[in-house]
Amino acid sequence: MDWRQYIHSDPKVLLGKPTVKGTRLSVEFILGLLANGWTVQQVLENYSTLTPQAVQAVFVFVAECMREESLYMLPFVSESA
Numbered sequence: 001m002d003w004r005q006y007i008h009s010d011p012k013v014l015l016g017k018p019t020v021k022g023t024r025l026s027v028e029f030i031l032g033l034l035a036n037g038w039t040v041q042q043v044l045e046n047y048s049t050l051t052p053q054a055v056q057a058v059f060v061f062v063a064e065c066m067r068e069e070s071l072y073m074l075p076f077v078s079e080s081a
Contacts, residue, residue: 003058003061006057007061018061020057
């Protein structure tokens, strides 16, 4: 899937955050809903401008972005230590 068909960035919309084309729904917002326990079905039911393909494009976009990043897990340090 080519996420570019569904995701774009416009400096005039949400300060240029990546959004689903034709909406003001950012990739960050959609991921936040899912991270908070929403199902894809709930997202689609509550945001009628989204399609299943657009939600899939969000995942493809983020996966591509993450391939280009290096993540380092930091050890947990207790504040009382």
